[in-house]
Amino acid sequence: MKDDLANLQEEIGKVMIGKEKEVELFVIALLFNGHILMESVPGTGKTMLAKTFANTINGVFSRIQFTPDVLPSDVTGIQFFNPKKQEFEFKTGPIIANIVLADEINRATPRTQSSLLEVMEEKQVTIDGHTIRVRDPFMVVATQNPVESQQGTFPLPIAQMDRFFMKLSMKYPNLEEEREMLRVSREGTPANEVTAIITSDDLEKLRNKVKEIRIDDEVESYLLEIVRKTREHPSIELGVSPRGTIALLKASQGKAFIEGRTFVIPSDIKEMVPYVLSHRIFLTTEGSLTKTPDKVLDEVIESIPVPVEAGA
Template sequence: MKELEMLQTDISKVIVGKDKEVELLAISLLFNGHILMESVPGTGKTMLAKTFSKIMNGKFSRIQFTPDVLPSDVTGIQFFNPQRQEFELRPGPIMANIVLADEINRATPRTQSSLLEVMEEGQVTIDGHTLPVHDPFMVIATQNPVDSQQGTFSLPIAQMDRFFIKLSMDYPSLDEEREIIHIARGEKKSSELELIFTPSVLEEMRNRVKAVRMNEEVELYLIQIVRRTREHPSIELGVSPRGTLALMKAAQGKAFLNNRSFVVPNDIKEMVPYVLGHRIYLTTEASLTKTSEQVLQEVVESIPVPVEAGV
């Protein structure tokens, strides 16, 4: 897809070595999917979110989560205006196109729950008033895996299930880090960004990605993978039907990015770690020796791949 290729090229002018992350962001954008990024500080999460927002010509907002942040600090409040002698609605930072929920696991469970409605239904309720959020709308949340114990609150299952994709941003390679230094020293200038995602272009792409076909064999393959997560002895809690739909959409998006009008099994296999990894919960015994990625690999390898796939 020409526009998505331009997106990747455009972001690479500012962000070095994040091609996979950009691809996953583009897939999420097609479905208004939310992303959970897990990485140590300083790996470019904020810059990536800001750049993505600029390319869409959308409104960007950042919420820095700490234990003292209240739900109203996220959604907004209704306050009394003494001059007008009436209550007025003041929407919060959640009313944007790209919302960076920085260090989301530092917020209390009460504040985390303020995102549940908006992430699922695309609307915010403030003191009985319901406001639709902007379209497109994406929450890009971050959490630091190193700070997993002290001063943090684990995201509840319902919250995790609302994230379309979870990804980890690794450290750059040696060559990529050298390029970052050259840009910082002014030896290599980044080009101007091009605004390519107008509402009409995005709407056209969304209509086209919904038309990406999945034949019965491939559809059954996807469902069998999901159902096996509910039966695997190492998994205590498997993937929900919401996860099934997310995997289907992600596979459609992957096929669309590869200029195909149909999904193949490899599209599904490539998206499984990103879409299902945060939706399964291992048993206590299994978590001592395995990771979610390893267990999902076992699940995928246990399902026969359809021979005839595609058209």
């Protein structure tokens, strides 16, 4: 099973140069049907990564370009009257897919953003009283452009931010990675030509196996202490929710699983903290003037003794 995940990451790497960490986080999110929020400038490969990822798991890819005039029904679908059949029919929206790219999600109005709350949490959409289950696996990959965060945008509400399993940034490539990207653009494999590595049956086995990753009491206490400190830190107005606690545990299990271990160690937790918790804490006005969420989380981690005997 570890080989399956390694093959999956290698196949995506044929298209996505220098994005090994991002691909690893996508794989961890896939194991738990988690959603990802990506924040980076245009042109760094967000759409390509989501599309390539969908093709390597033999999934259906869908893209929604959010703008202020997009309606909730444009996302979920509608029920309409067919005059030829003289009956009502459902037309499902682009949300019915395996990997859904919600491009520039913060350009949608709050009403449209809220149309994603049900499907992200309950894996279903309700249209005129009728409930439709989405495909499995199901992952929303939303993007935001930090450069234009104040120009015609609507910040995501706290409830929706908390539904994202992880938040990550796509950084600019270094010189050699960009050189390799140029080569791939001339000779490489397009996203729609990558090989499907994992079937739905394979994924089900992987998900059952990752649930068996154990966490010792000392390491579990370390995780809980990190979460508790986010609720007490003077620079944090709103700390991590219980949903965030569970997400951090799952992400740590996923990291251990990818590393080929049957147990979580403190370094798994520390590595996942920025991706799982940074978008779940909200700083005070004073704190935000001099610090970032990542900086505050660093302070939290540094203030807690690491259980060395547990394998840190």
